[in-house]
Amino acid sequence: MTSFVNINYPAEHPGVVRFESAVGAARELRKGFDSTRGLAGLLLAAIVAAMVVVADQLVENWAEGHLLVVWVAMWAVAFSVMALFAGTARQLAARVLTALDAWSSAIAQARADVRLWEAAKADPRVMADLQGAMARQENMDEAAALPSVAVAAAVKAREARPIDLGSRVLRAYPSYYI
Numbered sequence: 001m002t003s004f005v006n007i008n009y010p011a012e013h014p015g016v017v018r019f020e021s022a023v024g025a026a027r028e029l030r031k032g033f034d035s036t037r038g039l040a041g042l043l044l045a046a047i048v049a050a051m052v053v054v055a056d057q058l059v060e061n062w063a064e065g066h067l068l069v070v071w072v073a074m075w076a077v078a079f080s081v082m083a084l085f086a087g088t089a090r091q092l093a094a095r096v097l098t099a100l101d102a103w104s105s106a107i108a109q110a111r112a113d114v115r116l117w118e119a120a121k122a123d124p125r126v127m128a129d130l131q132g133a134m135a136r137q138e139n140m141d142e143a144a145a146l147p148s149v150a151v152a153a154a155v156k157a158r159e160a161r162p163i164d165l166g167s168r169v170l171r172a173y174p175s176y177y178i
Contacts, residue, residue, distance in 0.1 A: 039093035044086060051081040 055077040059070045120126040 040090040
């Protein structure tokens with residue numbers, strides 16, 4: 001008599017499942033993290049520390065008998081400064097992070113442009129693509145500046161002109177490729 005054995009093997013390794021779960025939890029934790037809050041807290045702590053130092057310098061000359069009063073006065077200054085500058089510190093932190101993001105994206109764009117230009121200098125096909133894109137952009141700029149009647153004639157005349165690369169003559173992509 002023949003018997004069949006069906007053994008169910010798991011389709012995924014349990015260790016991989018646990019690891020993917022941990023990575024997903026870490027991503028969720030990172031989404032809830034606001035870097036502006038940390039920077040604002042740091043700025044606020046610096047402002048409060050500066051104000052406490054100033055308050056300490058002012059009350060340092062008081063007599064020893066009034067130490068509790070001085071301690072309470074310094075903490076009152078600290079909490080009032082925190083309440084006063086909390087919104088400003090958060091706004092400053094947000095502006096700083098926005099400026100840093102814009103700066104880093106501008107640097108990344110500049111590096112990408114340099115890499116593309118180096119690739120275009122090494123490969124004539126990439127250079128032809130770049131020149132074609134520049135020609136199309138010029139056509140679009142001219143078309144935006146001209147009245148609608150003269151647009152078709154200007155675009156047609158521009159496409160008919162070849163792009164000169166010294167000894168080689170390349171034509172921009174015909175309109176049916178775009």
